[in-house]
Amino acid sequence: MDLLDIYQQEIEHRVTSPSGGNIYDFQTKSVHAEASLYSFGCTNLHPYIAQHIAESPNTVSVLDYGCGSGADLLIAAQNHPKLELTGFDPCRQMITQAQSLDAHNTVEFTSKDPFSSKYDLILSNAAIHLLDDQKTIIQQFYDNLKPLGACILGEFVCSSKDIDFPNDHFVDSKTPLLFNNILQQEEFLNHFFDAGFEELEVLDRKIFDPSPNILKTMQNGIDSTVFHQKLKSNQFYIITIKALKKLPETPVGFQCHKCQTVQQDTMYRSLNKQVHKNLYNGLIDQKINISHCTQCNTPQFAAPFQIHDMQKQKMAFCFPKSMEIQSKQLHNEIITPYKKRLPHYEMQLFFTPDSFVTFL
Ligand SMILES: C[S@@+](CC[C@H](N)C(=O)[O-])C[C@H]1O[C@@H](n2cnc3c(N)ncnc32)[C@H](O)[C@@H]1O
Numbered sequence: 001m002d003l004l005d006i007y008q009q010e011i012e013h014r015v016t017s018p019s020g021g022n023i024y025d026f027q028t029k030s031v032h033a034e035a036s037l038y039s040f041g042c043t044n045l046h047p048y049i050a051q052h053i054a055e056s057p058n059t060v061s062v063l064d065y066g067c068g069s070g071a072d073l074l075i076a077a078q079n080h081p082k083l084e085l086t087g088f089d090p091c092r093q094m095i096t097q098a099q100s101l102d103a104h105n106t107v108e109f110t111s112k113d114p115f116s117s118k119y120d121l122i123l124s125n126a127a128i129h130l131l132d133d134q135k136t137i138i139q140q141f142y143d144n145l146k147p148l149g150a151c152i153l154g155e156f157v158c159s160s161k162d163i164d165f166p167n168d169h170f171v172d173s174k175t176p177l178l179f180n181n182i183l184q185q186e187e188f189l190n191h192f193f194d195a196g197f198e199e200l201e202v203l204d205r206k207i208f209d210p211s212p213n214i215l216k217t218m219q220n221g222i223d224s225t226v227f228h229q230k231l232k233s234n235q236f237y238i239i240t241i242k243a244l245k246k247l248p249e250t251p252v253g254f255q256c257h258k259c260q261t262v263q264q265d266t267m268y269r270s271l272n273k274q275v276h277k278n279l280y281n282g283l284i285d286q287k288i289n290i291s292h293c294t295q296c297n298t299p300q301f302a303a304p305f306q307i308h309d310m311q312k313q314k315m316a317f318c319f320p321k322s323m324e325i326q327s328k329q330l331h332n333e334i335i336t337p338y339k340k341r342l343p344h345y346e347m348q349l350f351f352t353p354d355s356f357v358t359f360l
């Protein structure tokens, strides 16, 4: 049986006995009570969608990739009536059901390739773990976002890959989840950085135990004792992530500390190695936040910014060389209070890029 047959069965079953939407809180459900009965998602994305739209009010076009019968988009249409919403799902029956729930035609539901246009926001809830090639779809998300676009996704990931899932474990299941493609969290997140996303935040992470579901539906011929042990030693999570294609840069004017030429550059005010891996690497390569004077080529910091490496427990506070005379005051006002909160961290002020790159 192939994947789309399974989802066809799922939606046929759901139509005869509508229930579901147990991922939503009471408030979200009440926005579109009927559509919320048809959710097949793994987590409630709506609080994060609302927050993102408040922060990025220019968000207009939204795609839900693997939208199923449209619960998330129909709720979003009520919450944010100005959005242009597109829902893509390759399962025709899901799309038919979504259209019948959309009495006012608020959403364009389709089974056709959605990547002929570009979007401000791409959503996906419990869909891309089903794909054999998640790297490629994540790259397509990146390529089909507008320059300041974002992705908000809910997905399954795991802690270890030392497990072979039987490909057909779901055959008898009423609630099929194809666990065999679930990626290790780090690998999944790295696909976003490899695609080019500049910021990636894990907004929420819940532990999830698929083993009763898998064991219940396992086929003969599998050594279930070994399999069960492996399953138990692997931790499964439902994560909610937000990926920004590009961070807004701040333009800054500055005066070269060596030859005094006044000029302009762009800066990122705050970078976290785990969240802004691509920008962090750009900083190490001296491509971002280190300005080279257009006249004398001296490398320098054009404006203050902060770097945070949670793994190495290091923080660097960088300032233009002209601020070095205030270093004592900066130390008291910045390092001292931070040290109180994070005493085990290494923290330092920098006024030139040379020593700074070795500190990181
Ligand atoms: C667990 S359901 C989630 C549906 C929906 N996002 C929701 O929250 O209700 C997974 C969906 O992914 C769809 N799907 C399967 N293969 C897909 C593919 N290659 N690309 C996109 N969606 C796919 C299925 O048809 C199904 O509707």
Ligand SMILES: [Zn+2]
Pocket: 256, 257, 258, 259, 260, 261, 293, 294, 295, 296, 297, 298
């Ligand atoms: Zn200069």
